Amino acid sequence: MRSSVYSENTYNCIRTSKEHLTERRRVAMAPMFQHFLNLCVEKFPESIEHKDTDGNGNFTTAILEREIIYIPEDDTDSIDSVDSLKCINYKLHKSRGDQVLDACVQLIDKHLGAKYRRASRIMYGNRKPWKANKLAEMKSAGLVYVCYWDNGVLGAFTSFMLTEETGLVEGDALHEVSVPVIYLYEVHVASAHRGHGIGRRLLEHALCDGVARHTRRMCDNFFGVALTVFSDNTQARRLYEALGFYRAPGSPAPASPTIRHTRHGGGRVVVPCDPLYYVYCLHMPRKPTGTTRDKKKIKSKTT
Secondary structure (H helix, E strand, C coil): CEECCCCCHHHHHHHHHHHHHHHHHHHHHHHHHHHHHHHHHHCCEEEEEEEECCCCCCCEEEEEEEEEECCCCCCCHHHHHCCCCCCCEEECHHHHHHHHHHHHHHHHHHHHHHHHHHHHHHHHHHCCCCCHHHHHHHHHCCEEEEEECCCCCEEEEHHHHHHHEEECCCCCCCCCCCEEEEEEEEEEEEECCCCCCCHHHHHHHHHHHHHHHHHHHCCCCCEEEEEEEEECCCHHHHHHHCCEEEECCCCCCCCCCCCEEECCCCEEEEEEECCEEEEEEECCCCCCCCCCHHHHHHHHHHC
């Protein structure tokens, strides 16, 4: 495993920036939150089906059923906010909500538990167990969970938030410029359902091409999608980069490689100096006014 060298000031800067943006996000995003939830219901498939083979080589079909749950802004939101079988308000159905969040944490633990255990102190700025920190984070107001269940077992889920973020705009390495963005917190697929493109489908087609592209129509200065990925999670990084994500200007950056002499002399090894994690982003600017069809009409009139 590659070493993780970091500047703690960098992570403190990112944490402080997120804390300062909490109230700004609540004021700016709340008016459009209900429409955002409606987009999630519309763009994420109600079920995901894939074929597999059992131990005897027979073909089987797995159907994952969707459940959406969200964390409302505050107790007053519980009265008028969206709440239906298609989109569940956590505070109105806390018992069910806690079951969902617990299942999500267990799936995260299977995939990234070891990474969170070593990263928790730096990421969250305290010495609490990583699951306690993670659960507290998962109950942040504005988070949306899109979960897919296979007969009561969590098969896949993604969580994200319509918020404001700094460090994404070109040149904003000091986290001084905030822009509206969909921040992806998690995307996980259980091992029983891997190998069928489910994670890519949720991220590329449902979230980016679906929810994000429609969000930019209602949100001025909308940037796109951003996320955090562990530096040594090379499989996830390859997926994000294949979808067009790149390292954000305000992301922790690799330190200069260090050279260590071997114990017995005569040789030396270069030790990679990756940060603990990277911030990736996908810029999705609005298209210029005037579609291709409009341009063709103008051209035909002039000929």
